[in-house]
Amino acid sequence: MHLERIEMTGFKSFADKTVIEFDKGVTAIVGPNGSGKSNLSEAVRWVLGEQSAKNLRGKKMNDIVFAGSQSRKPINIAEVTLIFNNEDRTLPLDFSEVSLTRRINRNGDSDCFINRKPCRLKDITDLLMDSGVGKDSFSMISQGKVEQIFQNKPEERRAIFEDAAGVAKYKNRKTSAERK
Ligand code: ATP
Numbered sequence: 126m127h128l129e130r131i132e133m134t135g136f137k138s139f140a141d142k143t144v145i146e147f148d149k150g151v152t153a154i155v156g157p158n159g160s161g162k163s164n165l166s167e168a169v170r171w172v173l174g175e176q177s178a179k180n181l182r183g184k185k186m187n188d189i190v191f192a193g194s195q196s197r198k199p200i201n202i203a204e205v206t207l208i209f210n211n212e213d214r215t216l217p218l219d220f221s222e223v224s225l226t227r228r229i230n231r232n233g234d235s236d237c238f239i240n241r242k243p244c245r246l247k248d249i250t251d252l253l254m255d256s257g258v259g260k261d262s263f264s265m266i267s268q269g270k271v272e273q274i275f276q277n278k279p280e281e282r283r284a285i286f287e288d289a290a291g292v293a294k295y296k297n298r299k300t301s302a303e304r305k
């Protein structure tokens with residue numbers, strides 16, 4: 126599985142519809158300060174299930190909607206779609222391409238879609254659970270996290286390996302079963 130494409134409109138500094146295609150292999154994103162590199166990674170993190178506005182450098186979730194600039198009016202809706210190549214069926218859906226979409230309105234209403242069909246955010250996070258891709262998984266290592274990983278206690282560091290090994294899913298299920 127790999128990320129093939131990101132499509133977004135109204136997300137932070139990306140007011141206009143923006144489509145970014147990724148080839149296989151490594152992609153580096155470069156640009157001057159303030160050009161939107163971090164915003165782009167936050168767009169990915171958001172669709173993968175981020176629920177903390179603070180982790181997206183905002184106070185409330187709808188702060189991610191394009192707030193306007195000197196030359197442009199604010200926009201009312203932010204929408205980001207990640208399109209994954211799923212030819213290897215890493216995601217347990219019988220589709221060669223899987224799109225995950227998250228949308229939020231300035232008034233706070235939000236929607237999620239898997240292959241354009243409405244779903245809950247939890248359906249997205251459940252779908253990703255075993256894939257190694259997720260907002261908290263080792264696939265997203267944000268600024269500052271590298272240092273944190275080195276400073277972690279061994280048992281905290283272990284969580285990263287458990288996630289990579291696919292054990293995290295069973296631990297989560299065990300915890301929620303015990304809570305019931
Ligand atoms: P650096 O190299 O300094 O890390 P960067 O390329 O990561 O920069 P970002 O932090 O992604 O840059 O982008 C910051 C820009 O995004 C700022 O100009 C900020 O005004 C703009 N921005 C953030 N949120 C919004 C929003 N909701 N509406 C409009 N613009 C926004």
Ligand code: MG
Nearest residue numbers: 159162163164
């Ligand atoms: Mg940055």
